[in-house]
Amino acid sequence: MPATEFFRTARRILPARKTIAAFLGGIAVALGVGAIAAGHGLADGMHGHASSTQHSPDEMNRHIEHMLKHFYAEIDATDAQRARIEPLVKQAATELMPLHDRFHASHADALNLLAEAPDRAALERFRAGQMQAMDQASRRLTQLIADVSDVLTPTQRKQLAEHIAEHHHLGRG
Known part of the structure; x- marks a missing residue:
């Protein structure tokens, strides 16, 4: 791919990926990446527990499934998309858990x-x-964002971007 085509493509998909990144950032907290902040005393862990609280794989899976349910509803995900996204997120959670610890x-x-x-x-x-x-x-997390982006349609990425902007006041100075 020529460099100019690469940059044109990157400019076109980057905003959608940033939006998905913002949403998946919420999922990342559920995955334990929030421990980056919690480990420094800047935030509580998942569900408001103290940052030293350890979470079982079952608790983590329940939280991921809860967040994904909202994600799926917001973008009107198909069953096929759900079947592709859930394992991506759960695999990322498994890989990120050692970092949490x-x-x-x-x-x-x-x-x-x-x-x-x-x-x-x-x-x-x-x-x-x-x-x-x-x-x-x-x-x-970047890999997860790219993988999930590949599953979503442009319309779904736009819906997600609008929802996040509305609820998280993104882009407001």
Whole structure:
């Protein structure tokens, strides 16, 4: 594909992917990626539990199914689309769960570093490790967004974008 065609295609699909990213970001919280913030004490975990609360695979699946039900209703997903999307999201959840656990464990590490005398090298190693884990989570979420985007029609992506903009006040300065 020539470079100009690539950039034209990217400009055309990028807004839809950003919108889907925003919606799937909500799903990501259910998947445990919210632990990035929770691990730093910035947010509670899933369902308002304390960030140290561990969630069973059954709890995670129930939460994912609940969020997907709303997602499906909003875009009027077909049974075929549902059959394709659900395994994509659940597989991502399975792959992201170790990162969830890693962020929970890193919270204690951060507190220990804070309590000790400043060790800039240790703080930098901690920061680099956190960034590596966030990059890994971001890459997996990007893959999920692309996979789900492939399943949706342009009309569904537009409906989703409008719904998210309306409910999350996106694009308002």
